[in-house]
Amino acid sequence: MTAAPVLEKLNLSAANTAFIKRASKLLINGEWVHSASGKTFPTYNPATGEVITRCAEGDKEDIKRAVAAAREAFEKGPWKTMTAAERGRIIWKIGDLMLEHIDDLAELEALDNGKTRSVARHVDLPLALDAFHYMAGWATKICGQTFPISVPYVPGGNFHAFSLREPVGVVGQIIPWNFPLLMAAWKLGPALAAGCTVVLKPAEQTPLTALRLGELMIEAGVPPGVVNIVTGYGETAGASLAAHDDVDKVAFTGSTEVGKLIVQAAAGNLKKVSLELGGKSPNVIFKDAPDLAGAITGAANAVFFNHGQCCVAGTRLYAEKSVFDQVVDGISEQAQKIKLGFGLDPDTDMGPLVSEEQLARVTGYLDAGRRDGVEFVTGGKRFGDRGYFVEPTVMTKTKNTMSVVQEEIFGPVLVAQPFSDEEELINMANDTTYGLAAAVWTKDISRAHRIAKAYRAGTVWVNCYNIFDSALPFGGYKQSGWGREMSGEALELYTESKAVIVAL
Numbered sequence: 001m002t003a004a005p006v007l008e009k010l011n012l013s014a015a016n017t018a019f020i021k022r023a024s025k026l027l028i029n030g031e032w033v034h035s036a037s038g039k040t041f042p043t044y045n046p047a048t049g050e051v052i053t054r055c056a057e058g059d060k061e062d063i064k065r066a067v068a069a070a071r072e073a074f075e076k077g078p079w080k081t082m083t084a085a086e087r088g089r090i091i092w093k094i095g096d097l098m099l100e101h102i103d104d105l106a107e108l109e110a111l112d113n114g115k116t117r118s119v120a121r122h123v124d125l126p127l128a129l130d131a132f133h134y135m136a137g138w139a140t141k142i143c144g145q146t147f148p149i150s151v152p153y154v155p156g157g158n159f160h161a162f163s164l165r166e167p168v169g170v171v172g173q174i175i176p177w178n179f180p181l182l183m184a185a186w187k188l189g190p191a192l193a194a195g196c197t198v199v200l201k202p203a204e205q206t207p208l209t210a211l212r213l214g215e216l217m218i219e220a221g222v223p224p225g226v227v228n229i230v231t232g233y234g235e236t237a238g239a240s241l242a243a244h245d246d247v248d249k250v251a252f253t254g255s256t257e258v259g260k261l262i263v264q265a266a267a268g269n270l271k272k273v274s275l276e277l278g279g280k281s282p283n284v285i286f287k288d289a290p291d292l293a294g295a296i297t298g299a300a301n302a303v304f305f306n307h308g309q310c311c312v313a314g315t316r317l318y319a320e321k322s323v324f325d326q327v328v329d330g331i332s333e334q335a336q337k338i339k340l341g342f343g344l345d346p347d348t349d350m351g352p353l354v355s356e357e358q359l360a361r362v363t364g365y366l367d368a369g370r371r372d373g374v375e376f377v378t379g380g381k382r383f384g385d386r387g388y389f390v391e392p393t394v395m396t397k398t399k400n401t402m403s404v405v406q407e408e409i410f411g412p413v414l415v416a417q418p419f420s421d422e423e424e425l426i427n428m429a430n431d432t433t434y435g436l437a438a439a440v441w442t443k444d445i446s447r448a449h450r451i452a453k454a455y456r457a458g459t460v461w462v463n464c465y466n467i468f469d470s471a472l473p474f475g476g477y478k479q480s481g482w483g484r485e486m487s488g489e490a491l492e493l494y495t496e497s498k499a500v501i502v503a504l
């Protein structure tokens, strides 16, 4: 299928139309090249199921070429000899170029992913470019320490001991489709600040913005081979990257299931691994929430933002018994008002799910809930018969053992349960294999702190939800992941500590 007729109908900016026509290559060693096999794969408009264009289908051979380029750039290129300040300025420039092209990038993201233009423009893009600006400052602030060593078995010894923080080396980064540019920024920012070189594998559902970012990185002055971008499928390109013996570290964001495969693939050369995986986050509303109406809106946004395709989505709602019906009715009313449609249509509140596969997965869970006897207060099925839309859904009469309560659905689906006792609540909230995020709405300050402490989760929001910042560490407890992204903590993922001892 040719892309042209579909592209014309989409009425995109001239810059995006031109970009899409050239987005069929891989970035290896600073050059845009075809895949070694010559194969391509389609990327779809999830609102219609039509092919937007075809991208290069990278595979083992392309990963080999990209890793070799990243190794060469790491060992010999100007990236290694450049000062930290020079590196920081290039990273800053990437953020600046994203700002310059913010509207086009937002349009491209909305088209490829299905999210609304407004969410892409006002959430994804500002956060993504800020991740580069924030990490640009860290490039000059990655320091070791000095140590007052005593060495008990060398009486009279005199030593100067210190540590160096050095880049971990060649990094493979595998990212998902829910926030494609933002996930690329969270990965690339700290890796570049630390002085690593990278092979990035975007999700096959949303390859476009990563390729455009590749162009902007070249324009910003990132030297050849420092960032290589290989589009392609997870089972082929992704798996080859995770297993490659010359990759020093792999950073992955995606499902817990694939996270476990990454760990196995990484075992061959014991490369370092960091993982940001799934979640099934509890969102708890007490009757003394500072503003119950605000908590209800907050809870609706917590689960429906980005169509529920967020690893931190507040998908398990627990409301105190006396306000349970009011909370559930309030969220359901808001769910019914959400206007589903094409993400680039200005009237749309919520776009389609990203793919046919996701549609099948989410409707499969709705069917499982139905079989298990849950009650659908609103929603519960596919919306329309074109594109991958699902009705915003609220279920009650659920039990903690049901798959809809235990498993990550990754769609606009809420399960709601009442509670009457704080201890029982904590047990229910923590009764999950995940531990990414959690929230509580209450004006009792002691209770807020008590619950924040009791949650087994990497992020806890009190009287708010979905608050992110480049300066905040982000990651998961339990099967939600290993390591923390963003903030200074992210640099630990991309550096090694070397102890140096000098006899005086």
Ligand code: ADP
Pocket (backbone or CB within 6 Å): 174, 175, 176, 177, 201, 202, 203, 204, 232, 233, 234, 235, 237, 238, 239, 240, 242, 253, 254, 255, 256, 258, 259, 261, 262
């Ligand atoms: P989802 O299930 O939400 O689509 P995945 O975890 O499957 O998320 O995908 C996240 C990223 O992992 C994507 O870039 C995908 O191509 C990649 N991926 C999928 N399977 C594998 C695999 N076996 N090895 C490496 N990467 C993979």
